Amino acid sequence: MGESIHVPLASLLPGLAASTKENPPGSNPVTLPGRTFYIETFGCQMNEHDSEKVAGVLLRRGYRQVVSPDDAGLVFYNTCSIREKAAQKVFSRLGEFNPKNNAGRESGKVIGVLGCVAQQEGEEIFDRAPWVSLVCGSASYRKLPLLLERLESGERRVSGLETDTEEAFETELTRRNHPFRAYVTIIEGCDKACSYCVVPYTRGPERSRDSGSILGEIRELADVGYTEIQLLGQTVNSYRDPSNRHLIFSELLLAVAEIPGIRRVRFMTSHPRDMGTDIVDAIDASAALCDHVHLPVQSGSTRVLRAMQRTYTREEYLEKISLIRGVRRPISITTDFIVGFPGETERDFEETLSLLHLAQFDGAFSFQYSPRPHTAAALMSDAVPESEKLRRLQVLQERQRAIQVQRNQRLLGQTFEVLVEGASRRETQWTGRTSSNRVLNFTSPRKELLGEYVQVRVTGAGPNSLTGEQCIEYVPREAADGS
Ligand code: 5AD
Ligand code: SF4
Numbered sequence: 001m002g003e004s005i006h007v008p009l010a011s012l013l014p015g016l017a018a019s020t021k022e023n024p025p026g027s028n029p030v031t032l033p034g035r036t037f038y039i040e041t042f043g044c045q046m047n048e049h050d051s052e053k054v055a056g057v058l059l060r061r062g063y064r065q066v067v068s069p070d071d072a073g074l075v076f077y078n079t080c081s082i083r084e085k086a087a088q089k090v091f092s093r094l095g096e097f098n099p100k101n102n103a104g105r106e107s108g109k110v111i112g113v114l115g116c117v118a119q120q121e122g123e124e125i126f127d128r129a130p131w132v133s134l135v136c137g138s139a140s141y142r143k144l145p146l147l148l149e150r151l152e153s154g155e156r157r158v159s160g161l162e163t164d165t166e167e168a169f170e171t172e173l174t175r176r177n178h179p180f181r182a183y184v185t186i187i188e189g190c191d192k193a194c195s196y197c198v199v200p201y202t203r204g205p206e207r208s209r210d211s212g213s214i215l216g217e218i219r220e221l222a223d224v225g226y227t228e229i230q231l232l233g234q235t236v237n238s239y240r241d242p243s244n245r246h247l248i249f250s251e252l253l254l255a256v257a258e259i260p261g262i263r264r265v266r267f268m269t270s271h272p273r274d275m276g277t278d279i280v281d282a283i284d285a286s287a288a289l290c291d292h293v294h295l296p297v298q299s300g301s302t303r304v305l306r307a308m309q310r311t312y313t314r315e316e317y318l319e320k321i322s323l324i325r326g327v328r329r330p331i332s333i334t335t336d337f338i339v340g341f342p343g344e345t346e347r348d349f350e351e352t353l354s355l356l357h358l359a360q361f362d363g364a365f366s367f368q369y370s371p372r373p374h375t376a377a378a379l380m381s382d383a384v385p386e387s388e389k390l391r392r393l394q395v396l397q398e399r400q401r402a403i404q405v406q407r408n409q410r411l412l413g414q415t416f417e418v419l420v421e422g423a424s425r426r427e428t429q430w431t432g433r434t435s436s437n438r439v440l441n442f443t444s445p446r447k448e449l450l451g452e453y454v455q456v457r458v459t460g461a462g463p464n465s466l467t468g469e470q471c472i473e474y475v476p477r478e479a480a481d482g483s
Contacts, residue, residue: 035074036071037075039051042077042078045183046233047078049183049232050115053141057148075112077090081116097111133156134157136159140162143162147160181228184231185231187208188204188207192235196341199234208240210242227262228419229256235271237249237275275320280326284329294334294336295333299341299344302314321358333359335363336367340388340389340393405461416440427447440466445470
């Protein structure tokens with residue numbers, strides 16, 4: 001039989017493990033014998049959060065979560081297809097259950113493929129891996145309870161692949177993985193049409209969630225002890241409230257920041273075109289809005305940006321950077337790059353490097369272009385050779401690393417508030433994040449710090465993280481003596 005539900009830190013903190021009013025602490029649904037599930041997630045935070053919702057649906061139906069596929073009756077893979085490598089991963093996982101290669105492991109398990117690969121490949125997954133019983137795309141999750149019912153009543157193969165996008169995927173229960181930070185979807189799908197990107201196909205058109213429902217969920221999260229909220233959407237800042245309150249994104253941010261108990265609000269991912277002054281002003285005005293913006297640029301060449309259908313030029317992007325850097329509060333900026341897009345010349349790449357230098361990003365994710373099915377770019381000629389893509393990636397990553405070292409060095413001696421998220425084996429070592437989303441590993445003599453906000457002075461700086469020591473408040477002797 002399986003292990004306990006995978007909530008390592010939350011289980012230390014009463015009330016934080018599963019967190020809606022339908023599931024107050026101590027009232028987990030009845031577990032039916034043998035009804036166990038395992039879920040592994042690939043890809044972005046949207047997928048992570050979808051898995052939390054899928055786990056909630058299963059818990060509601062009386063399943064119990066286990067930490068190993070070996071112990072599970074139901075094995076789900078929530079998949080990512082943003083790049084080919086990510087998509088391939090799931091087929092190697094599925095291969096582990098191939099009864100042909102695996103005589104000893106003819107399992108009787110129900111194997112399910114969820115998410116973007118499911119949406120992209122559809123029922124062809126059944127042909128490639130006939131031992132799979134469920135295929136459900138990210139745009140069809142509202143069907144999941146129904147599909148489960150059909151499986152439970154003995155059907156061998158079920159699928160949900162319609163782009164069933166009338167409403168967002170809301171569940172009665174979300175089984176949250178993180179004890180302090182809660183993800184909240186505010187907008188699903190994507191209406192941009194970047195020529196390299198499979199997301200509009202796999203996640204369907206953009207639909208924003210009612211602001212009343214968003215704020216209600218966050219109030220409940222605050223009530224059970226969450227202090228950090230991360231608002232999610234593929235283009236989170238394109239949010240438009242469908243309710244008659246008609247909040248725009250910056251108004252929603254401020255409304256979330258005002259909810260009692262919420263100390264930090266993050267959001268991911270912003271599209272440069274919809275990054276307005278109002279959003280930057282809101283961050284500047286409200287301390288609870290974290291001083292970090294993730295603003296993918298993809299390329300520094302206007303010519304490539306046009307081919308990518310990104311709807312902004314190099315200059316327009318740099319204006320957004322100036323806007324963000326122009327306010328009083330230092331806001332950290334991170335980005336994404338794609339190198340080796342079809343037709344990208346050495347000169348285009350030089351422009352990307354020059355933008356990297358001008359923008360001085362605090363962090364960057366960079367990827368080699370990977371052609372995806374159902375995208376406009378997949379039909380473009382003039383592919384860049386793989387070896388050249390790799391070379392460009394390495395040059396870009398090296399330059400960005402040097403920038404990060406330099407920028408982090410400037411933080412030496414400064415003090416930041418850190419939300420403590422983890423402890424290392426050594427008793428005095430802790431780790432957490434600053435509001436700007438930097439990882440800060442620090443020492444403290446205290447023994448109980450998880451979930452707390454503490455002040456940490458930076459004493460060391462690497463490219464990807466900082467080190468420091470907790471500032472222990474100085475208590476004057478007289479005050480300590482009570483005199
Ligand atoms: N090839 C390479 N990278 C891609 N991304 C999206 N689609 C592709 C693709 N086809 C990258 C973009 C995006 C990030 C999430 O993944 O940089 O911002
Ligand atoms: Fe993909 Fe572009 Fe939409 Fe982002 S904005 S999800 S890159 S299509």
